[in-house]
Amino acid sequence: MDWDLVYYIEQMPPVHLGEFEQIVLLAVLRLGEKAYGVPIRAEIENRAARKVTVGALYATLDRLEAKGLVHSWFADATPQRGGRSKRYFKLLPAGVEALSGSKAVFDRMWEGLHV
Amino acid sequence: MSEPPKCAEWLLRRLVGGRDADAVAGDLRESFEARGGGRFWYWWQALSCMAVRFSLYRRAVPGIGTDFSRALRRIRRNPGYALTAMLCLALALGVNTTLFSFLDSLYFRRLPVPEAGRIVQIDRKFGDFCTWRGFLGFRDGLRSVQAAAKERSVDPMEVDHTTFRVQVEGVSANYPQVLRLGTTIGAWFRADANTMLDGAAGDEPEAVISYRLWQTRFGGDANVVGKQVRILTSDFRIAGVAPREFTGTFSPLRIDVWVPLPASLNRRVDLIARLAPRATLTNAAAELGVVGAQVRAAYPGDQLLQGAVRVQPASGLLWQGGREILRPIVMLLSTVAGLVLLIACVNVANLLLSRAAVRRREMAVRRSLGASRARLFRETLAEGLVLAAGGLLLGILFGHWTGSALEWALPSVPFALYQGLLFGIDWRVALFLALAGIGCAVLFSLPPAFACSRQALNPAMKGHDSRNSRQREIYSVAQVALSLTLLIATGLLVRALQHVQSVDPGFATGHRLHVNLSAPDRGADKQVSASVFSNLVQQTRELPGVEDATLAWGVFPMVGVSCAGASRETAKKTLTNTVDPNYFDLMGIPIVRGRGFAPAESSAGMPNVIVNQTMARTFWPAADAIGKTVWLEGCDGDVPKPGTVIGVARDAKYQWLSEEPQAFYYVSRRQDPGGNGFYSLIVRTAGDPRQWIKPVLDLVERRGGGMIIYDSGTLDDAVAVTLWEVKWQASLLAALGLLAIVLAAIGVYGVVACSVAQRTREIGVRMALGAAPLDVQWMVLAHGLRITAIGIAVGLLLSAATVRLLRGFLYGLSPFDPIAFAAACLAWIGIAMLASLYPARRATRVDPMTALNFE
Numbered sequence: 003m004d005w006d007l008v009y010y011i012e013q014m015p016p017v018h019l020g021e022f023e024q025i026v027l028l029a030v031l032r033l034g035e036k037a038y039g040v041p042i043r044a045e046i047e048n049r050a051a052r053k054v055t056v057g058a059l060y061a062t063l064d065r066l067e068a069k070g071l072v073h074s075w076f077a078d079a080t081p082q083r084g085g086r087s088k089r090y091f092k093l094l095p096a097g098v099e100a101l102s103g104s105k106a107v108f109d110r111m112w113e114g115l116h117v
Numbered sequence: 118m119s120e121p122p123k124c125a126e127w128l129l130r131r132l133v134g135g136r137d138a139d140a141v142a143g144d145l146r147e148s149f150e151a152r153g154g155g156r157f158w159y160w161w162q163a164l165s166c167m168a169v170r171f172s173l174y175r176r177a178v179p180g181i182g183t184d185f186s187r188a189l190r191r192i193r194r195n196p197g198y199a200l201t202a203m204l205c206l207a208l209a210l211g212v213n214t215t216l217f218s219f220l221d222s223l224y225f226r227r228l229p230v231p232e233a234g235r236i237v238q239i240d241r242k243f244g245d246f247c248t249w250r251g252f253l254g255f256r257d258g259l260r261s262v263q264a265a266a267k268e269r270s271v272d273p274m275e276v277d278h279t280t281f282r283v284q285v286e287g288v289s290a291n292y293p294q295v296l297r298l299g300t301t302i303g304a305w306f307r308a309d310a311n312t313m314l315d316g317a318a319g320d321e322p323e324a325v326i327s328y329r330l331w332q333t334r335f336g337g338d339a340n341v342v343g344k345q346v347r348i349l350t351s352d353f354r355i356a357g358v359a360p361r362e363f364t365g366t367f368s369p370l371r372i373d374v375w376v377p378l379p380a381s382l383n384r385r386v387d388l389i390a391r392l393a394p395r396a397t398l399t400n401a402a403a404e405l406g407v408v409g410a411q412v413r414a415a416y417p418g419d420q421l422l423q424g425a426v427r428v429q430p431a432s433g434l435l436w437q438g439g440r441e442i443l444r445p446i447v448m449l450l451s452t453v454a455g456l457v458l459l460i461a462c463v464n465v466a467n468l469l470l471s472r473a474a475v476r477r478r479e480m481a482v483r484r485s486l487g488a489s490r491a492r493l494f495r496e497t498l499a500e501g502l503v504l505a506a507g508g509l510l511l512g513i514l515f516g517h518w519t520g521s522a523l524e525w526a527l528p529s530v531p532f533a534l535y536q537g538l539l540f541g542i543d544w545r546v547a548l549f550l551a552l553a554g555i556g557c558a559v560l561f562s563l564p565p566a567f568a569c570s571r572q573a574l575n576p577a578m579k580g581h582d583s584r585n586s587r588q589r590e591i592y593s594v595a596q597v598a599l600s601l602t603l604l605i606a607t608g609l610l611v612r613a614l615q616h617v618q619s620v621d622p623g624f625a626t627g628h629r630l631h632v633n634l635s636a637p638d639r640g641a642d643k644q645v646s647a648s649v650f651s652n653l654v655q656q657t658r659e660l661p662g663v664e665d666a667t668l669a670w671g672v673f674p675m676v677g678v679s680c681a682g683a684s685r686e687t688a689k690k691t692l693t694n695t696v697d698p699n700y701f702d703l704m705g706i707p708i709v710r711g712r713g714f715a716p717a718e719s720s721a722g723m724p725n726v727i728v729n730q731t732m733a734r735t736f737w738p739a740a741d742a743i744g745k746t747v748w749l750e751g752c753d754g755d756v757p758k759p760g761t762v763i764g765v766a767r768d769a770k771y772q773w774l775s776e777e778p779q780a781f782y783y784v785s786r787r788q789d790p791g792g793n794g795f796y797s798l799i800v801r802t803a804g805d806p807r808q809w810i811k812p813v814l815d816l817v818e819r820r821g822g823g824m825i826i827y828d829s830g831t832l833d834d835a836v837a838v839t840l841w842e843v844k845w846q847a848s849l850l851a852a853l854g855l856l857a858i859v860l861a862a863i864g865v866y867g868v869v870a871c872s873v874a875q876r877t878r879e880i881g882v883r884m885a886l887g888a889a890p891l892d893v894q895w896m897v898l899a900h901g902l903r904i905t906a907i908g909i910a911v912g913l914l915l916s917a918a919t920v921r922l923l924r925g926f927l928y929g930l931s932p933f934d935p936i937a938f939a940a941a942c943l944a945w946i947g948i949a950m951l952a953s954l955y956p957a958r959r960a961t962r963v964d965p966m967t968a969l970n971f972e
Contacts, residue, residue, distance in 0.1 A: 039144035040151075056141060057165030076136050083150075086143025087136065 017069060017100045025050055026062050027101050030072060030091045038077075038088040063091060071097035119154045121146055125163040132167045141166050184499035192503060198472060199504060202465045205860055206508025206557060209454075209461030211515025212853060213553060216454045218520060218546045223443060224433040225545060229362040231297045235392040236431040237262065237401060238366075241424035245385035249378065251412050251422060252289065252386050258408035261396035265292040266386035268378060269367050273825050275347040276334060282827070283330065283373035285348060286365045290377055295391050296366075301328055303342040303357025310377035322377060323356035324348065327365075330373040331358045348376060349825075366435055385421065389431065402428045445925055446846055453853045456603060458557065460596050460860045465504060466561035467592045467864055469497070471871040473565045474586065494566045501562025502555075509554040516550070564588065586872060590904055593861075593868045597908020598915055600854075600861035601945055605916045606923060607854035608937030610847040613927045617843055622673070623769025625705030626832040628664075629799060630806040631672045632813055633827040636794035647786070649822050650796050654697070656820055657800055660812055664801045667703045668786060670695040672797045673835045674772040681782055682748045683736040685757050691732070692771050692781050695789050701727075701766060703801050711743040711764030714785040724749075724788040726760040730768045732780035747782070760784070773839050775928040799832075806831045846926055858948060866952040869901045873956045880960050881968020890961035897960045901953025902946070909942055 019027070029045040030037045039056065042063075046054050066072045072091050079087040093101075129145075130138050149159055192199040227233035239262075240246050247255065252266040266289040274283040292298075293305035306323050324346065326335075335341045344355045353376060365372025366389045378384060392401060405426055413422045434440050473480070480493055568588065634653075636646040650668055657666040671677050671694050682688030698714040701707070710733075714725060726747050733742035742765055748757040768778050786796075798817075802809045810829055817824055873880070880893055920932040 039140065040147045043144075043148070055165035056144060056162045057167070057169040060137070060141060060166065061169040076140065079139075083143045083147045086139050086146065088143060089137070089140035 017071070017096070017103070019100055019104045022058075022062060023066060024101065024104055026059065027066065027071065027093065027097055031093050031098075031101070037091045042091070066097065069096075070094060071100055119156070121149050121159050122156050125160050129163050129166060181495075181499075184496050185503065187496060188500040188503045191500060195472070198468055199507070201863065202468045202504045203507040203511055205461045205464045205468075205863065206505065206554075207511030207515050208856055209458040209860070210508055210512030210550060210553060210557070211519050212856060213454050213458055214512060214516025214546060214550055215519040216450055217549045218516070220447060220451070221545050222433065223440065223447065227430075227432045228296070228366065229360070232391075234430070236296065237390050237392060237398065237428055238431045238435055239264065239388040239390055239401075239405065239426065239428050241421075241426055245421055246387045246426075247385070247412070247421055248382060248416075248419060249380060249384040249386060250382040250416060251419060252388065254412035254415060255388065255405075255408055256289070256291070258411060259390075259401075259404055261393050261400040261404045262390035263291070263295045263393065264388045264390040265289045265295040266378060267292065267366055267389055268384070268386045269365075269370070269372070271827075272349040273827070274374065276344075280826070281334075283348070284365070284367070284370055285374045285376060286367065286372040287376050287378040289386075292375070292389075295389065297391075298363060299360055300325070300357040301331070301360055302339060303355070305357060306377050311380040321352060321354045324353035325357045325359055325375045326355055327359050327363075327371065327373050328361040329364075329371060348374060366431070398428055398430070402426070442842075446842070446849075449846065449923075449926065450849060450853070453603060453606070453850060456599055457853055457857050457860070458553065460599050460857050460864075462557045462561045463592050463596050463599075464860050464864045464867075465501075465508075465557075466564050467589050467596075467867055469501065469504075469561060469565035470568060470589050470592070471867060473497070473568050474589075474871070474875070497566035498559075498562045501558045501566070505554045505558030508557070509550060512554070513547075513550065516546075564592075586868075586875070589868050589871070593864050593904045594908045594911060596861040596864045597905055597945065597949075598912035600857040601909055601912030601941055602916045602919060603850075603854045603857045604941040604944060605912075605920065605937055607847070607850045608941050609920065609923055609927060609930065609932065609934055610843070610850050612934050612937050613930045614840070614843045614847045616930045617774050617840060617928045620770070620774045622774060622836055623706065623767060624673075626836050628803070628806055629703075629801050629832040630810055630813065630830065631800070631832060631835065632798045632810075632817060632829040633672070634796055634798060634817065634821070635825040635827060636796075646794055649824070650798075653798065653817065653821055653824070656816060657798060657813060660809070660816065662803045662809060663813075664803055665699065665703050666798060666800045667697045667700045668796045669697065669700050669799060670786075670796060672799065673770075673832065674839055675781075680748075680750050680757070681732070681736075681780070682757070683745070685748050688748055688757055692779065694781070694783050695786050696783050697786050700783070700799075703799060706769055707767050708764045709767050710741075711762070713764055714783075714787070717787070724758075724760045724784055725763045727764040727766050727783040728762055729766050729781040731778045732782055733762075733765045735780060749782075749784075774836065775843075795827075806833075843926075843928065858945075862948050862952045865901055865904060865949055866956070868904065869897060869953045870956040870959075872900060873897055873960045876960075877963055877968050880963050881965045884961075884963060885965035885969065893961050894957040897957035898950065898953050901949050901956075905945060905949035909945055912945075913938070913942070 025046055026042065029042045029049075033041050033045060039059065043054050043056070043059055046052065046059075063072065063074065067074055071094055073094050074089050074091045077088045077090055079085050126142055129142050133141060145159060145162055148162075149155065152158070228236055230236065246252075249266065252264070256264050256266075268287045270285050270287065271282055272285050273280045274285075290306050290308050290310040298305065303325070305325055310323060326341070331337060331341060335344075341355055342357060346353050346355060359375065364370075365375070378386065390401070392398070405428060409422065409426060413419070416422065434443070483493065484490070634650075636649065654666050654668055657663060675692050675694060677693050677695070678690055679693045680688040681691040681693070696714075698716045701713050708727070709730065711727075713727065723746075726749070728736070728742055728747070736742065736747070737745055742762045745762045746759045747762055749760050750756075750758055766783065769781075770776055771779065771781055798813070800806070800809060800813055810831075814826060814829060817826055883893060884890075916938070917933075924932055
């Protein structure tokens with residue numbers, strides 16, 4: 003038996019989400035079918051009231067994709083927006099699980115507290 | 118409706134690239150249109166994308182932290198192999214650090230003064246730069262540089278009735294301003310320091326001592342300022358102590374004392390200068406040409422001003438001659454140190470490969486579970502980098518130690534010329550080390566990384582991997598070959614040393630000592646000073662245990678050069694010595710024809726001359742030299758003087774043991790009593806000459822009438838010290854060669870031991886089937902020997918191709934010296950046997966039952 007391998011699998015850390023990652027995941031979840039760059043940014047700006055640069059948003063989305071939490075695909079180009087295609091995002095089951103895990107942590111931490 | 122900025126869109130496409138760029142540009146255009154313009158906003162957003170694209174995180178791909186933590190974990194679980202790898206690397210990197218810091222101090226290190234980058238050295242390719250008179254012209258004429266004059270000498274310094282030799286830098290009064298020097302305590306000279314020495318002002322001349330001298334001779338006494346000292350024949354008042362790190366402008370020599378130069382117009386000096394603000398080296402060189410022409414026009418007869426001028430940044434060894442002497446050694450050592458590093462890298466690659474062999478199943482399983490090749494490749498690379506980092510840290514430590522060890526262990530060098538070369542570690546050295554470390558890591562991790570990521574899954578799962586072990590054997594062969602080449606080179610240098618040491622110098626050295634003296638007042642009447650020396654010889658002869666004593670101008674190596682020719686016209690530079698009549702008898706140099714000098718040679722008429730065999734043969738090829746007229750001192754436009762050859766002395770070595778026979782002549786001190794006021798007292802003693810050095814020195818102190826003692830020692834040492842270069846090369850190369858062998862032996866051991874581990878099962882089967890332990894041992898041993906034999910064959914070819922490069926270091930020994938070659942091969946066979954012996958013995962201890970259950 004190769005113990006190295008067992009060791010690795012045991013050591014696989016549970017996914018921790020940063021605050022901004024949670025916000026982005028939630029925005030993607032809220033938008034459903036229509037989740038691409040512009041609406042995601044608008045959603046975050048409207049609901050969370052924070053300015054987000056395109057660079058920061060795509061960096062986070064790339065990272066979430068690398069972690070296996072979201073999936074992205076390019077839609078066919080349309081005459082709108084200078085004929086440029088859109089990159090759509092969708093939550094994967096692992097993403098939903100990570101979100102609910104994070105929520106559970108917060109719920110437990112808030113339980114019985116009144117501020 | 119305004120359009121998004123084209124330039125930003127173009128940059129996005131170029132820098133972000135691909136469909137990502139397309140999608141991002143689309144998003145930006147959409148938002149841009151929705152908010153009704155805003156070029157600044159668009160640029161800001163585009164730049165944010167580019168910044169993210171080029172951020173370290175994005176470039177390095179997520180997971181780099183995991184790679185390193187896994188590498189660390191693996192190393193923690195197998196500390197033995199990691200430690201071996203780090204030690205191998207550390208040894209090689211340590212040696213390279215030391216060597217590079219040596220190179221650094223030789224070529225790159227700047228003077229420890231403010232804005233050292235603007236200091237330039239101005240000199241001529243041959244000879245001194247100018248006279249003091251010329252310097253005044255340059256100092257006042259040059260605008261692009263501020264120039265100071267300097268000159269170096271070794272003089273006796275007297276402090277509180279003790280005399281010792283110091284390195285003195287005579288300088289112009291503006292020297293501290295040009296270099297912007299401060300002091301530890303006290304102050305530098307006054308502006309009129311140079312003219313003060315001529316007695317123009319009533320004050321006493323001032324000297325500044327080095328920090329080192331202050332600490333060693335004055336115990337760091339703060340009251341040293343104002344103290345009286347005597348240097349050569351003048352009295353000085355100590356004005357201050359130089360900054361601790363400043364050792365003068367004759368690096369690597371450490372200057373002990375700075376004195377203002379007397380403003381005598383014909384004194385020869387070199388220049389050190391600081392570039393004016395905004396001036397460049399080119400400006401300075403051009404202006405030197407112009408001002409040089411003016412100075413030449415002012416002093417048309419000055420020969421010094423004719424030579425080609427050189428302006429260069431003052432860094433490293435400022436003495437050009439020293440750089441040239443050291444260049445071949447430095448080249449040799451850098452090559453060898455580089456080879457050692459290569460061997461170490463191959464060693465670590467070998468270790469990683471054997472690790473990869475052990476882990477091949479794990480890798481195969483991970484591959485089949487979906488790990489990408491790139492991922493496995495990166496992990497192996499990360500492991501290599503971690504090992505290199507460890508090796509680097511240890512290497513710095515080793516480098517520091519080797520530096521101190523070298524400073525301590527190197528054979529002594531004449532005149533302390535190179536002793537100041539530093540082995541310190543500064544930022545350049547650290548940078549070199551870091552680059553070397555990263556280079557090594559890549560070099561040795563690539564082969565195993567490829568091996569890991571490229572292996573076919575099926576055989577790996579089953580446990581076969583012949584390619585990996587073949588690769589390791591090839592590496593081992595390369596190591597043996599490289600280290601054999603080094604071993605042969607070392608052998609050759611050691612043989613060269615033996616060869617030179619066995620050369621007969623042509624004069625007796627045992628039971629003889631010399632004391633180099635200078636008359637107290639060199640301007641005194643020649644006859645008076647000659648009689649002072651004669652009296653001293655007489656008194657030395659009367660010391661108990663002294664068999665005989667004589668005087669000669671030079672001992673060994675000879676420096677006296679004059680001119681001689683068989684006719685007035687053919688005079689050429691020839692080495693010479695002025696000796697007492699009993700010199701030949703005392704030095705054991707036989708007169709092979711004619712006669713020696715008579716004790717009472719008349720000082721009138723033509724001087725008598727004794728020539729050596731080479732001179733007799735080359736000057737008068739067809740005739741007997743005895744009775745011939747020889748023309749002396751006819752070079753440089755001097756009027757030649759005739760002399761009569763009265764005898765022919767046997768050839769000897771005069772400057773180096775390795776020199777070719779050269780013409781040499783002797784004149785009698787009775788006929789040429791001056792000798793510049795310098796003479797060496799040579800004494801033959803009954804027993805160990807060292808025991809007589811002190812009594813003779815005491816005698817000189819007591820009865821020498823204030824004679825200055827320059828140097829003393831045995832003739833054996835005087836000869837041995839001229840071998841320093843050969844000894845240096847041989848001992849440094851021997852140390853490096855030894856290191857290379859140790860590394861290569863570890864490599865052979867590793868390969869053999871690993872193959873034993875892999876063949877445990879096979880060995881078990883053989884033993885179970887009745888193989889004798891000796892057969893199994895031989896099988897393992899033969900494996901090691903086979904690798905070594907191929908390595909030796911390759912190494913011999915490599916050596917044959919490269920040893921001719923060593924010709925300049927061998928002092929006449931053939932580069933294909935069979936003894937050196939044979940000894941190196943035999944040594945390697947012995948080492949290979951030793952390296953394979955332990956694995957061989959372990960193989961026979963394999964229990965067949967355990968072996969069959971293995972895995």
